[in-house]
Amino acid sequence: MPPEPQLLQARHIDAGYGTMQVLWGVDLDVRPGETVLLLGANGAGKTTFLKSLVGLVPVRQGRIDLAGTEVTHMRSSDRMRLGVTYMSELGVFPDLSIEENIRVGAQALGHPDPGARVDELYGLFPVLREKRRAAASSLSGGQRKMLGIAKALAAEPKLLVMDEPSAGLSPLFVKEVIRILGDLSQHGISLLIAEQNISFLEIATRVFVLEGGRIRFSGTVAEMSDNDALRRAYFGLK
Incomplete structure (x- = not known):
């Protein structure tokens, strides 16, 4: 084999x-x-x-x-x-909104449809959709970690x-x-x-x-x- x-x-x-x-x-x-x-x-x-x-x-x-x-x-x-995508311990940009963080992840590799990818990830992390316009710095530690994962996954x-x-x-x-x-x-x-x-x-x-x-x-x-x-x-x- x-x-x-x-x-x-x-x-x-x-x-x-x-x-x-x-x-x-x-x-x-x-x-x-x-x-x-x-x-x-x-x-x-x-x-x-x-x-x-x-x-x-x-x-x-x-x-x-x-x-x-x-x-x-x-x-x-x-x-x-x-x-390959790397997620550090911090994983997010604190001063950007939740949606901006995810879009940054998608656009980093020139995703053909960042908006569609954002919607897909909101399906995986519904709590992020509810807070999508809030700054990442406003999230709890657990929610921020979820955002970091979503941002890393945005580039597929x-x-x-x-x-x-x-x-x-x-x-x-x-x-x-x-x-x-x-x-x-x-x-x-x-x-x-x-x-x-x-x-x-x-x-x-x-x-x-x-x-x-x-x-x-x-x-x-x-x-x-x-x-x-x-x-x-x-x-x-x-």
Whole structure:
């Protein structure tokens, strides 16, 4: 059988800031339609790795391929045109309205009908329709996170890369975000989620654990669950 195609393939990635190296030889891949969870504590290097994937942090060594095209030194805007969208912890423009935020996401890639795309996303997030003229800064933390997801989806990406979607949210809203992302994965969108909240394991296809800038584990959720030493060392589970 031919090997399973990769939507994203990162190999031997070294990256950092100035004289400080943060990542050492990181390997990670995402297949079409799957949800990959990158787990790690604060300071593990998750954000640096995500930014290297989307062109916001230069890669010192290694190679990144997206949909069969090498993008290691490609501009962020060109990577977006290949179908990758990045959602940071903030994820929105606070001073713009809800609708303006979503339109910015759609227009970033020249969507042929931004208005229609906005309406589609209001169907997924009806609470945003009710407040569409309000500034993003007026939303609750959970609602702002939903807007960030909607804005990222506006460009209809093949791969949505997310940094700590649970950050600042109550446990109730974390469950809602997990539900929304689980629904998205059923519609063929590939997800790469960097998190320290292990609740996101319930929607993951595969898991990578990053610690000290190096991948310490990669495998399925079941394989991670069977690794007692990993569970105790990184997540305090018994």
